[in-house]
Amino acid sequence: MTHRFIEFFVGLLFGLGLLLSGMTDPGKVIGFLDIFGNWDPSLAFVMGGAIAIGFFAFSLAKKKTSTFLGGPVHLPKFNQIDMPLMLGAILFGAGWGLAGFCPGPALVSMASGQVKAAAFVFFMILGMAVFELFDKMFKTKLTDS
Amino acid sequence: MVIDWNHFTPWSSLLGGLILGLSSSAFILLNGRILGISGIIGGLLTSFKGDVGWRISFLLGLFAAPWVGYLLMPESLLQIPRIESGMTAIAIAGLLVGFGTRYGSGCTSGHGVCGLSRLSIRSMVATVTFMLVGFLIVFVFKHLL
Numbered sequence: 001m002t003h004r005f006i007e008f009f010v011g012l013l014f015g016l017g018l019l020l021s022g023m024t025d026p027g028k029v030i031g032f033l034d035i036f037g038n039w040d041p042s043l044a045f046v047m048g049g050a051i052a053i054g055f056f057a058f059s060l061a062k063k064k065t066s067t068f069l070g071g072p073v074h075l076p077k078f079n080q081i082d083m084p085l086m087l088g089a090i091l092f093g094a095g096w097g098l099a100g101f102c103p104g105p106a107l108v109s110m111a112s113g114q115v116k117a118a119a120f121v122f123f124m125i126l127g128m129a130v131f132e133l134f135d136k137m138f139k140t141k142l143t144d145s
Numbered sequence: 146m147v148i149d150w151n152h153f154t155p156w157s158s159l160l161g162g163l164i165l166g167l168s169s170s171a172f173i174l175l176n177g178r179i180l181g182i183s184g185i186i187g188g189l190l191t192s193f194k195g196d197v198g199w200r201i202s203f204l205l206g207l208f209a210a211p212w213v214g215y216l217l218m219p220e221s222l223l224q225i226p227r228i229e230s231g232m233t234a235i236a237i238a239g240l241l242v243g244f245g246t247r248y249g250s251g252c253t254s255g256h257g258v259c260g261l262s263r264l265s266i267r268s269m270v271a272t273v274t275f276m277l278v279g280f281l282i283v284f285v286f287k288h289l290l
Contacts (some may be wrong), residue, residue: 003176003199004198004199005202006175006176007176007199007203007206008202008203008205008209009206010168010171010172010175010176010180010203010204010206010210010271011168011202011203011205011207011209011210012203012206012207012209012210012213013164013167013168013171013206013208014161014164014165014168014169014206014210014254015169015206015207015208015209015210015211015213015214016164016181016189016210016213016214016218017161017162017163017164017165017168017219017236018158018161018165018210019161019210019211019214019218019223020158020160020161020164020214020218021157021160021161021164021165022154022157022158022161022224023161023253024154024224024226024227025224025226025227026175026227026228026229026230026263027152027200027226027227027228027229028224028227029175030229030283031149031288033276033279033280033282033283034269034283034284035146035280035284036146036280036284036288037147037283037287037288038147038148038149039146039147039148039149040148040149040153041148041150041153041155042152042153042154042155042158043158045155045158045159045160046158046165046260046278047162047257047261048159048162049158049159049161049163049165049166049168050159050165050169050257050262051161051163051166051258051261051262052162052163052165052166053167053262054162054166054169054170054171054234054261054263055262055264056170056175056256057166057169057170057171057173057262058170058188058259058262058263059171059242059263059266060174061173061174062263063264064174066177067173067174067176067177068174068175069174069175069176071176071177072177073173073177073179073287074179075173075179075263076250076265078181078269079264079265079266079267080266080267081270084249084250085249085250085267085270085271086249086270086271086274087245087248087249088244088245088247088248088249088250088271089242089245089247089249089256089271089274089275089278090245090274090278091241091242091245091248091268091274092225092230092241092242092246092249092258092275092278093245093274093275093276093277093279093281093282094241094278094279095237095238095239095240095241095242095243095245095280096238096240096253096275096278096279096281096282097278097279097280097282097283097284097286098203098230098234098237098241098244098282099228099230099234099235099238099239099242100228100230100240101214101238101239101242102182102184102252102253102254103182103246103252103253103254104182104207104252104253104254105158105163105171106211106239106242107182107186107196107204107207107208108207108208108210108211109211109226110171110208111207111208111209111211111212112211112212113211114224114226114228115146115228116232116235117179117226117228118230118244119232119235119236119239120238120239121239122162122239122283123185123235123236123237123238123239123240123243124239124240124242125190125243126239126240126243127239127240127241127242127243127244127245127247128183128186128187128190128244128246128247129190130240130244130250131187131243131247131248132190132191132245132247134233134244134248135247140251144267
């Protein structure tokens with residue numbers, strides 16, 4: 001039960017972070033990606049802030065054999081730069097630039113009642129389902145990050 | 146390159162980023178999981194018994210965020226989302242993001258925040274790739290078409 005509570009609370013905290021950072025505003029994301037136009041550098045501060053904290057936690061996590069609650073630490077072991085990684089990142093980047101939504105902010109925005117965000121989430125899950133079919137047919141998939 | 150000072154929010158973005166880093170840190174150190182939204186939601190499509198609960202409780206927390214945010218956060222910090230894409234662009238973008246994040250094993254949270262924090266070369270390559278493609282797509286749509 002402790003885990004269920006922590007997962008809920010971490011999800012809540014993460015969502016609040018997304019809202020505060022401005023990531024849930026596609027206009028802000030596109031403003032950040034528009035380096036040749038009227039550039040809004042805010043999202044670089046989001047990344048910087050997140051990594052400044054995350055770096056210490058993950059350095060610690062790498063050294064630990066179990067979590068503070070005694071469970072296993074699931075860190076990805078696969079480290080090859082392969083075709084699925086590159087093609088996936090290219091397709092994701094294209095979709096991200098097109099609408100300004102990535103998965104987390106789209107889910108939060110949907111929960112706040114944004115109809116277009118809900119439509120985005122619908123098509124995103126459809127895209128994920130299409131991937132599962134594609135993966136069953138061609139066996140491309142390896143690990144999650 | 147011109148800085149868009151009207152939309153630039155260094156402090157709230159930095160604070161939001163720190164919160165994102167904090168939640169990712171809590172997730173790996175307490176629950177032993179990478180906080181990657183595309184993996185958490187995409188995994189629901191293939192998950193087995195015993196692997197569903199943690200995803201659901203995290204997502205419930207994420208969905209609660211905008212509502213808690215409206216209660217806790219001053220109005221000036223909550224940005225009204227600017228969703229300018231039409232439904233066709235939303236649909237294409239959703240499909241690309243869904244397929245791409247699963248194919249490439251991660252999105253802005255899994256690769257961008259957690260991956261960079263743990264100094265994963267794979268995640269660095271993915272993050273640079275989806276950002277460059279994002280820059281390119283926004284450039285094409287905003288300045289060429």
